[in-house]
């Protein structure tokens with residue numbers, strides 16, 4: 001997508017080819033800063049400390065992390081150490097495992113001297129593939145938006161609610177949940193996006209609002225608890241979220257609070273769609289509530305908030321009594337029965353094992369666990 005009119009991805013090889021560069025998302029929306037990753041440790045830190053985040057971008061960063069690792073130590077031990085080091089950074093987004101497995105499959109059989117170049121090439125391919133997948137998810141979502149538009153009065157706005165940031169900042173480009181919004185907006189369809197702030201880290205307020213604003217998409221930031229109210233008043237036409245891991249049965253794990261949005265949507269007859277790139281499907285599990293590992297993050301993310309003071313300085317303040325403990329599960333699982341459709345690069349799938357297998361028949365054997 002564009003920043004100040006210039007096309008940008010979220011991750012790219014640095015000029016000169018000696019590092020990888022990323023947008024440091026911990027600094028947005030207050031400042032736009034680029035960070036350089038030169039080592040395996042830099043890549044692992046970028047994922048763990050959430051300089052990069054969002055399932056597809058975590059996978060892409062891990063792939064480049066394997067390249068950075070292979071430049072320093074391309075031995076079998078180096079490969080296995082890099083895999084383990086990156087794998088332990090964040091537990092929920094399955095794209096991390098997907099990218100690391102792809103790297104290990106590709107690099108394992110090669111001689112150590114051939115591994116750095118092969119790892120670099122693979123990381124580039126994973127990034128390009130992600131861009132193509134998200135663009136295709138956008139087309140699938142655009143069809144859904146057009147169907148909703150057809151039932152409205154000419155010129156009437158289509159209100160879409162989204163949670164967290166499943167935008168281009170969470171991927172290499174386009175985003176999953178946002179790709180349909182960008183395509184609809186660019187096609188002249190009047191869309192307006194309700195952006196959940198997404199406590200505790202505020203990815204909606206800080207990142208989704210920033211990127212929609214940059215692209216000129218009309219949007220309004222709302223507190224996480226407002227969505228149900230707007231649905232009851234007919235002010236939400238559809239919900240589109242992302243996912244960090246979707247089981248083969250169509251259970252969707254996404255940012256904490258997504259489940260409550262799905263319940264409210266179900267109660268109000270509002271369609272609930274999920275942008276789902278195929279690397280985010282975990283074919284090895286069916287029951288998301290039982291089997292998806294949910295990241296528990298620092299209580300400080302709940303007890304503190306960071307923002308810009310009138311002076312322009314960015315500061316962190318405490319918002320709870322000093323003695324109150326806090327809990328911080330970062331994701332929840334929305335059961336497939338609450339999901340209207342999964343927007344994939346191969347079209348819209350019903351949220352069920354059969355629905356997914358219809359679009360991905362080559363995975364028919366993969367799910368026997």
Ligand SMILES: CSC[C@@H](O)[C@@H](O)C(=O)COP(=O)(O)O
Pocket residue numbers: 053054055056093163164165166167170171175176177203241242243244254255330
């Ligand atoms: C296309 S990104 C999908 C998900 O990764 C996104 O919705 C999300 O929950 C991100 O969580 P985060 O903790 O910011 O990495």
